[in-house]
Amino acid sequence: xxxxxxxxxxxxxxxxxxxxxxxxxxxxxxxxxxxxxxxxxxxxxxxxxxxxxxxxxxxxxxxxxxxxxxxxxxxxxxxxxxxxxxxxxxxxxxxxxxxxxxxxxxxxxxxxxxxxxxxxxxxxxxxxxxxxxxxxxxxxxxxxxxxxxxxxxxxxxxxxxxxxxxxxxxxxxxxxxxxxxxxxxxxxxxxxxxxxxxxxxxxxxxxxxxxxxxxxxxxxxxxxxxxxxxxxxxxxxxxxxxxxxxxxxxxxxxxxxxxxxxxxxxxxxxxxxxxxxxxxxxxxxxxxxxxxxxxxx
Amino acid sequence: xxxxxxxxxxxxxxxxxxxxxxxxxxxxxxxxxxxxxxxxxxxxxxxxxxxxxxxxxxxxxxxxxxxxxxxxxxxxxxxxxxxxxxxxxxxxxxxxxxxxxxxxxxxxxxxxxxxxxxxxxxxxxxxxxxxxxxxxxxxxxxxxxxxxxxxxxxxxxxxxxxxxxxxxxxxxxxxxxxxxxxxxxxxxxxxxxxxxxxxxxxxxxxxxxxxxxxxxxxxxxxxxxxxxxxxxxxxxxxxxxxxxxxxxxxxxxxxxxxxxxxxxxxxxxxxxxxxxxxxxxxxxxxxxxxxxxxxxxxxxxxxxxxxxxxxxxxxxxxxxxxxxxxxxx
Numbered sequence: 001x002x003x004x005x006x007x008x009x010x011x012x013x014x015x016x017x018x019x020x021x022x023x024x025x026x027x028x029x030x031x032x033x034x035x036x037x038x039x040x041x042x043x044x045x046x047x048x049x050x051x052x053x054x055x056x057x058x059x060x061x062x063x064x065x066x067x068x069x070x071x072x073x074x075x076x077x078x079x080x081x082x083x084x085x086x087x088x089x090x091x092x093x094x095x096x097x098x099x100x101x102x103x104x105x106x107x108x109x110x111x112x113x114x115x116x117x118x119x120x121x122x123x124x125x126x127x128x129x130x131x132x133x134x135x136x137x138x139x140x141x142x143x144x145x146x147x148x149x150x151x152x153x154x155x156x157x158x159x160x161x162x163x164x165x166x167x168x169x170x171x172x173x174x175x176x177x178x179x180x181x182x183x184x185x186x187x188x189x190x191x192x193x194x195x196x197x198x199x200x201x202x203x204x205x206x207x208x209x210x211x212x213x214x215x216x217x218x219x220x221x222x223x224x225x226x227x228x229x230x231x232x233x234x235x236x237x238x239x240x241x242x243x244x245x246x247x248x249x250x251x252x253x254x255x256x257x258x259x260x261x262x263x264x265x266x267x268x269x270x271x272x273x274x275x276x277x278x279x280x281x282x283x284x285x286x287x288x289x290x291x292x293x294x295x296x297x
Numbered sequence: 298x299x300x301x302x303x304x305x306x307x308x309x310x311x312x313x314x315x316x317x318x319x320x321x322x323x324x325x326x327x328x329x330x331x332x333x334x335x336x337x338x339x340x341x342x343x344x345x346x347x348x349x350x351x352x353x354x355x356x357x358x359x360x361x362x363x364x365x366x367x368x369x370x371x372x373x374x375x376x377x378x379x380x381x382x383x384x385x386x387x388x389x390x391x392x393x394x395x396x397x398x399x400x401x402x403x404x405x406x407x408x409x410x411x412x413x414x415x416x417x418x419x420x421x422x423x424x425x426x427x428x429x430x431x432x433x434x435x436x437x438x439x440x441x442x443x444x445x446x447x448x449x450x451x452x453x454x455x456x457x458x459x460x461x462x463x464x465x466x467x468x469x470x471x472x473x474x475x476x477x478x479x480x481x482x483x484x485x486x487x488x489x490x491x492x493x494x495x496x497x498x499x500x501x502x503x504x505x506x507x508x509x510x511x512x513x514x515x516x517x518x519x520x521x522x523x524x525x526x527x528x529x530x531x532x533x534x535x536x537x538x539x540x541x542x543x544x545x546x547x548x549x550x551x552x553x554x555x556x557x558x559x560x561x562x563x564x565x566x567x568x569x570x571x572x573x574x575x576x577x578x579x580x581x582x583x584x585x586x587x588x589x590x591x592x593x594x595x596x597x598x599x600x601x602x603x604x605x606x607x608x609x610x611x612x613x614x615x616x617x618x619x620x621x622x623x624x625x626x
Binding site (some may be wrong): 007008010011012022025026029030032033034036037039040054055056057059099100101103104106107108110113114115116119122123126128129130131132133134135136137138139140154155157158163187188189192209213216217218219220224235238239242243264265268271272275279280283 | 329330332335337339342348352355356358367372417420423424425437442444446449451454455461463464468493497512516520557558562576584589593596597600603607
């Protein structure tokens with residue numbers, strides 16, 4: 001096995017018991033995480049009869065696969081609209097956050113510049129001083145953002161953590177690169193765009209993922225500020241429809257009955273899938289230690 | 298926990314670079330302004346958002362000291378009442394229950410959650426096959442990217458009254474269980490949820506610390522006859538101790554913060570007796586009942602205690618000779 005080759009000469013041969021317990025732990029851990037996802041996926045792909053016969057989640061494949069539940073889910077205008085709303089919030093919010101954070105972090109990566117300390121402390125103190133729920137709520141309501149998607153995006157648009165991660169990475173880029181570009185007459189925007197950004201693709205990818213996931217998953221801001229149920233994103237639908245098993249609001253034109261288990265699981269899958277799609281592209285950067293390296297810097 | 302660690306500008310690399318870069322800073326401020334205006338322009342959108350949605354609300358905490366009238370007074374027209382709300386908090390049994398629950402959950406998770414990412418990291422680090430390790434990493438990081446709504450929906454399908462576990466138990470002639478609504482086991486439930494969702498991702502930082510240990514140390518110890526357990530005890534654990542202390546400090550500083558959504562979303566199912574924590578108390582007393590001033594007082598209390606705790610924990614770490622989270626330079 002290739003594993004043997006990697007073991008250093010001074011290391012003891014692994015004991016049978018040690019190998020077995022390690023193997024068992026890995027299997028148990030993987031099952032604890034993957035099995036629920038598997039059962040949910042399979043149930044969402046099962047017909048209503050199968051689910052009824054089993055009396056719950058479908059665990060054994062063999063009853064065939066059908067997209068019945070997904071068709072049913074997408075016939076419901078509420079779910080479809082919520083999906084579009086979530087996609088829209090995530091897209092707009094992520095672009096805004098990433099652009100603002102890169103610009104801000106670049107500006108913060110130049111100690112000694114005019115106003116540097118003010119900007120730096122405005123961001124760093126966010127780690128220890130929090131506004132609290134009530135003042136944010138009163139303020140967002142006072143400036144007229146209720147029932148506006150901006151109420152979801154703007155309060156979470158800047159994450160101090162992401163800015164600090166970007167800044168630390170920018171600061172680790174050799175200073176000589178900047179100096180030579182400046183001697184060639186490049187302005188700050190040009191340095192950022194043509195030198196810093198291409199070197200920082202990995203860390204930017206990770207930060208983009210963090211922002212996108214935060215927007216996609218956000219439930220509380222939407223719950224707090226969107227009174228109009230027709231504006232709900234997917235997370236609110238997920239909670240109402242799946243966790244509380246309530247009939248969906250504004251679905252009165254259609255059947256107002258609580259959703260079937262297969263449809264519920266289809267909604268869960270729709271909430272999971274975007275994360276599953278983007279994750280493989282970004283997770284290799286975790287291993288490269290982008291975040292750790294950056295934060296430790 | 299989205300912010301596992303933060304280093305202040307006093308970290309070694311920044312400090313090392315500072316003198317070289319700071320030379321330029323000696324110029325007159327007008328020269329610097331003329332030179333640096335593009336940087337200010339770049340920082341402007343971030344500053345607008347940070348001040349507009351963080352620091353202005355921080356100042357808005359003044360409502361905690363007011364007899365706040367949302368419609369007739371507003372923040373500028375309401376009467377100041379000093380510390381009245383804070384005194385009321387401590388005679389409020391609901392508040393005390395939220396406080397006790399929060400501290401109980403923090404203590405419980407310190408014992409049963411905190412070591413899990415460390416053990417996971419040790420397990421992953423000990424795998425000789427790089428491919429197996431990277432597959433395991435992919436799996437354990439994944440749930441970190443799910444929302445709490447999703448995690449609770451998944452747990453409900455597994456452990457709830459109509460969930461898979463009950464389904465299997467009933468099919469075999471046993472009673473079904475419903476851990477999703479049982480206040481007695483709630484602390485176990487929320488801890489398992491937290492482990493399921495976040496322990497894997499929490500292992501990243503320990504993995505990095507493990508990777509940074511010099512392999513020569515292991516070799517030298519092995520040559521001197523130290524077995525694998527002695528190496529673990531005398532090299533591995535001391536090697537990751539600074540990171541463990543760092544995260545312990547952050548967790549202690551965050552003692553009043555056990556998360557909001559996880560508890561809020563399950564409060565109606567389990568009842569407030571077991572599930573009321575600090576943040577849900579702030580929401581229910583402040584927003585749900587409309588006593589904004591009272592809720593803000595509870596929130597501010599939490600914020601101030603949190604700040605004091607993190608400063609104290611950091612100080613303690615310095616006194617014990619650890620690096621801590623930040624240091625004065």
